[in-house]
Amino acid sequence: MSVSTTYNTTTKRRNSVHKNLYDQSLFQIPATQKRPDYEIRHYGLDSRNSALQKIQENCIAAKEVLLGYMSKDIQDHLPDVDFKMSLLCLMWYVVSSISSNMSKSILRKFMHPVALTELQFLISAILCLFFASIVNFYQKPMLKKNSIGQMFSNFPDGILPTYLNGDFQTSIIDTFLKPTQFILATVFPLGLFQFIGHITSHKAATLIPISLVHSVKALSPIVTVGYYALIQKKKYNIYTYSTLSFLIFGVMITCWSTHRNSRKSNNERNGLSMLFGLLSAFISMLIFVTQNIFAKEMFAVKHIDHNSILTPTTASREKRLDKITILFYCSCVGFLFTLFPFLTGELIKDKSGFQDLSLHILGLVVIHGIMHFFQAMIAFQLLGMLTSVNYSIANIMKRIVVISVALCWESHVNAGQIIGLLFTLVGLYGYDKFAMTKPKKNKTMMV
Template structure:
């Protein structure tokens, strides 16, 4: 009975964490869409997100007593983290540009294609092969996204293109973040802090040249905009973005990789549903069918990848030096993950 009660308490705690995770992520997307409707400065939103990570994560690491990173090879360290920091803010800007031009539901349906690019990039970069079940799941995702695209009432080329660019960039981030965590033996939150700080520094001159200049020269905006409301929404957006990252990692530490993948796919369903309810963007039955098909494909992909990982752990086969290096990095990531220290979805 004691074990049952303990399992029940853990289950309730996981449900609570997922609820906060889903709520913060959905709230962030709804706020961003409303904000961009009258304050069309997506780089500013990305700047706020980067700064919130850079400023708020340090105290969290000290509270959790996460040890500082010891850098043995500074050149190699910079070669790994600089591209990740650039990708972090570039993906953020692309994502915000996409929801500025298309509906949140459609943008997140396009993001369901992330596994496709992850599989392609993993094959190119680390020579990781995929099974037939994985390819079948990818075909389901493509079919669903195609239906959603053809039937999307708010579709435009600019928004769709930026949604695709954001998805590809996030996929690159996933692959290279796994490599960085494995090669540097770094705590995932420590890496997130470093990336947030570097991304803020990289984005600052771009933000000043593009958005700050446009805002300063827009006299009508300066005089008519409700600045207290806008600044509050910007702060809430950054805070919710930071919160959803922290709670996502809390969930990771408590459940299996497969359960987390399902929880992450469920989060996307919640975001799409909440955007349809609160933003009231028009949809058709075929549009909803396409979105649902894409999400089912993502769930099938996660299950297929999980089964493949289990098979690799049971029957490790090394065919080259590259395979040995990859397997070493893979085992390192799995060991970190089992202690609640790894995932690349924060990028």
């Protein structure tokens, strides 16, 4: 009787606040709740996006605080700043500074500009193929939604091929590595420009100081404006010519001041060698301007009509090439153009490049190739976002940063170089503020 009473009492109390001590579930450790897979996949991406958004909000808030301390007149004369464009240009300047100074260091120990150009084209083609394969791998359905796949999906239009679907055979072997007639017809002139431009630039760097090479290349905006004014009959106002002259004058002062400091150590250099170096730098500048004008329409990103009957694959392949494909086939064409002078010049002569190519120099060449790859990708992106003249101005600013880094690394800065840099910066500001003939929305078009 007592046993039954105890059982009934326990049974009645199971739904009350009192617990049944004979219930085994009370003594089991509760299992942890598993988070859904989609929350795990997107947690890292959401945290990164929130962090980037917070940084952007902080930058805007800091800008508002700084503008609050300035008068209305000063605010009207301040240039419009595009943070994304500025960050992209800053990355371009840093990578270009490393690449340019490393190129000069390599050519001092490895005086084979043709061999360096050939290795540069080879490394660039390998990096393009490797990058396209990595992007294609993360286009698989199971990997497309993770953080790396989402990062590739957020790339601006026109950089990556649109036909990558995760299948290596279909996307890479059958499509990326099989050029069409349209690809060959488009890339062949660019590959020729790359071949002549690299050879002449490296040759000039071995004969004359790097500052003098950049001073000759600084004439590119004037040549660009002259082409559009004389050939295309495009009208520019008087401020365009005056600010460009001001800008080029500052660059020339900086470069010639640097050259004056190095003349004492270069007395043994004969006039013929100096003349040939200047001619090589001038040809390299003309090639740069020609390639800039030729590639402008091809690299400019336009809106894709989603109502078109063409598929994205057909439209991208037939109307506009992506930058990875362009860079890959430009490197391949440049490699083939450089192959004949490389074999005849490096294998026939007594002291070939293979004898001077040590492991240390090979490592520098690989790092230089990687830097050049990133530099080319950023340059292609900027070329599609800016006009030809504006891109030339951005390239002038990049050259100033390269010269400044070289001066701080190798020698002391004199008053003439500082004055030249100030003149150039004033010229850049004047061109950006007063010499624009197009609306501002075209100046900072984002991809």
